[in-house]
Amino acid sequence: MTASATSQHGSHNAGQAIDGNRGTMWHTDFTFFAQPTAPLPQSITLNLGGTYNVNALRYLPRQDWYGHGTILSYRIYVSRDGSNFTQIATGTWANDHTEKTAAFASTKASYIRLEAVVAHLGFASAAEINVTAIR
Numbered sequence: 001m002t003a004s005a006t007s008q009h010g011s012h013n014a015g016q017a018i019d020g021n022r023g024t025m026w027h028t029d030f031t032f033f034a035q036p037t038a039p040l041p042q043s044i045t046l047n048l049g050g051t052y053n054v055n056a057l058r059y060l061p062r063q064d065w066y067g068h069g070t071i072l073s074y075r076i077y078v079s080r081d082g083s084n085f086t087q088i089a090t091g092t093w094a095n096d097h098t099e100k101t102a103a104f105a106s107t108k109a110s111y112i113r114l115e116a117v118v119a120h121l122g123f124a125s126a127a128e129i130n131v132t133a134i135r
Contacts, residue, residue, distance in 0.1 A: 002047045003129075007038035014044050017126040025062045027069055027125040028116075041075075042124045043115040046131065051080060055106040056132035057089075057114060060099045062125045069125025070095055073118035076102055078109035085113055095120055106134055 003014035005026060012027035026044055029037045048054075061070040073092050077085035088107060093100040112131055116124035 001049050003044055004047075005042070005044040007042045007124075012125070017044060017129045018046065020128070022060065022063050022127050025069075025125050025127045027062075028123050030123060040119060040122060040124065041115050041117050043113050044124075044126065044129065045082075045111055045113040046129065047082065048110055048112065048131065048133075051108055051110045052131075052133040053106050053135075054078065054109050054112060054131050054133050056101055056103045057112060058099055058101050058128075058130040058132065059093070059114065059126060060128040061097055063097060063127050067095065067097075067120045069116075069123035070097075070120040071100075071114070071116040071118075071124055071126070072120060073116075074102065075115040075117060076104065077113040077115065078107055079111040079113070080109065082111050085111070092118075 017026035
């Protein structure tokens with residue numbers, strides 16, 4: 001699996017959201033005065049490395065004491081070709097550090113995109129993003 005994002009800050013690249021390490025993160029770009037340089041919505045797209053029946057996305061916000069970037073309102077899209085995406089879910093999550101889940105009807109996908117519509121302080125970040133696939 002690989003990841004790409006519409007915005008990222010330095011070493012806080014998209015790959016850090018799928019590296020299995022809760023201590024690293026993807027973070028949208030910001031200035032050193034903690035101002036977002038890329039307004040929301042911003043998104044991160046996972047290339048699943050094959051086509052799978054997926055039915056949920058799990059999102060773990062950053063796990064340090066900062067709350068910057070916790071996604072509060074989201075949209076989820078899927079694609080088989082990486083170019084044409086279909087929205088399959090939308091919703092809201094609590095502003096805390098717990099893992100969140102967005103469940104949806106099982107669908108075949110090769111790519112899944114999490115779009116941050118509203119996030120704490122106008123940034124988007126993720127310690128980990130995982131997808132549930134059905135065999």
